[in-house]
Amino acid sequence: MDAASNAVFWQEKWERGETGFHEAHANPLLTRHFGALNLPVGARIFVPLCGMSQDMVWLAGRGYRVIGCELSEIAVERFFSDLGVTPDVVQVGTLRRFSASDICIFTGNIFDLTPDLLGPVEGIYDRAALIALPEDLRRAYVAHLLALTGPVPELLVTLTYDQSCLKGPPFSVDEDFVRAAYGKVYEIRCLQMRDVAGGLKGRCPASESVWQFSPVEVDN
Numbered sequence: 001m002d003a004a005s006n007a008v009f010w011q012e013k014w015e016r017g018e019t020g021f022h023e024a025h026a027n028p029l030l031t032r033h034f035g036a037l038n039l040p041v042g043a044r045i046f047v048p049l050c051g052m053s054q055d056m057v058w059l060a061g062r063g064y065r066v067i068g069c070e071l072s073e074i075a076v077e078r079f080f081s082d083l084g085v086t087p088d089v090v091q092v093g094t095l096r097r098f099s100a101s102d103i104c105i106f107t108g109n110i111f112d113l114t115p116d117l118l119g120p121v122e123g124i125y126d127r128a129a130l131i132a133l134p135e136d137l138r139r140a141y142v143a144h145l146l147a148l149t150g151p152v153p154e155l156l157v158t159l160t161y162d163q164s165c166l167k168g169p170p171f172s173v174d175e176d177f178v179r180a181a182y183g184k185v186y187e188i189r190c191l192q193m194r195d196v197a198g199g200l201k202g203r204c205p206a207s208e209s210v211w212q213f214s215p216v217e218v219d220n
Contacts, residue, residue: 026058027127029157029210033191034125036212037153039064043122046149048110048141049129052079059125060102067121068105069113076105092117110141115148124154124213131159131170138173142181151185154213159196165204178211186213 039045041063047056050068052075059066070076076098080087087100095108095117106113110129124145133141158173179188193209200206 024054026054027157029192029208030055030125030127030155031058033210033212034059034155036191037123037155039123039153044120045123045125046118046121047125048145049126049132050105051075051128052082053128055125055127056103056105057083064102064123066103067118068103069110070105070107071109073107076107079105111144113148118148121149121152123152124149124156126154127157128170130156131168131173134168134171135177138171138177139181146185151213151215153215154186154211156211156213158209158211159200159206160209161196161200161204161206166200170200172206175209182213185216187216188213 042065044065044067045059047053047059047066047068050056050070051072052070053068056066056068056079068076073096080098080100083100085100087098090097090099092106093114094112095106097117098105098107106117130138130141156178158178159170160174161172163172175190182188189212191210191212193207196206196208
């Protein structure tokens with residue numbers, strides 16, 4: 001699946017209201033492990049392909065400044081509507097920026113987001129971006145993410161399951177991919193692995209892993 005086809009796929013899911021992947025509360029892997037990144041209150045946290053995730057509300061509620069990027073404007077409008085706030089909306093190139101309080105979300109294709117638009121960030125939280133992309137786009141996404149932010153502390157959540165059981169998304173991303181894609185610039189540690197209760201979509205066994213990425217120190 002190419003980038004254009006992938007964008008159409010996700011836009012149509014939001015238009016049809018097929019949002020079973022949305023969690024009504026902050027993900028427990030986030031709430032349990034985000035402190036491992038040791039980021040100060042006030043740090044800017046990037047949440048790629050954020051949808052209308054309550055994880056952003058949790059992060060903002062603990063004093064972090066949250067910057068998301070989401071393809072679907074429907075998702076972002078619903079997110080702020082559910083919060084009961086009216087965001088400021090500004091066109092920035094091909095993207096639109098919605099912002100209110102300590103949460104800012106760019107709408108549009110993440111590959112159109114630039115370092116200048118994003119600004120400096122101190123951390124990344126990726127629960128739904130990497131696993132949402134087929135492998136060819138996944139590799140392009142990792143390269144783009146590193147170009148956007150550089151190696152900053154990251155918390156990544158992945159799923160592992162028999163890909164022949166379900167075609168995805170979400171896609172199965174194993175440890176080999178994680179280490180091959182990120183291992184040159186990060187020290188990588190698995191903080192927890194757990195079975196998905198009832199299996200993925202109730203159809204096949206799956207496990208969920210949370211990874212801590214720490215930037216590799218480079219000798220001058």
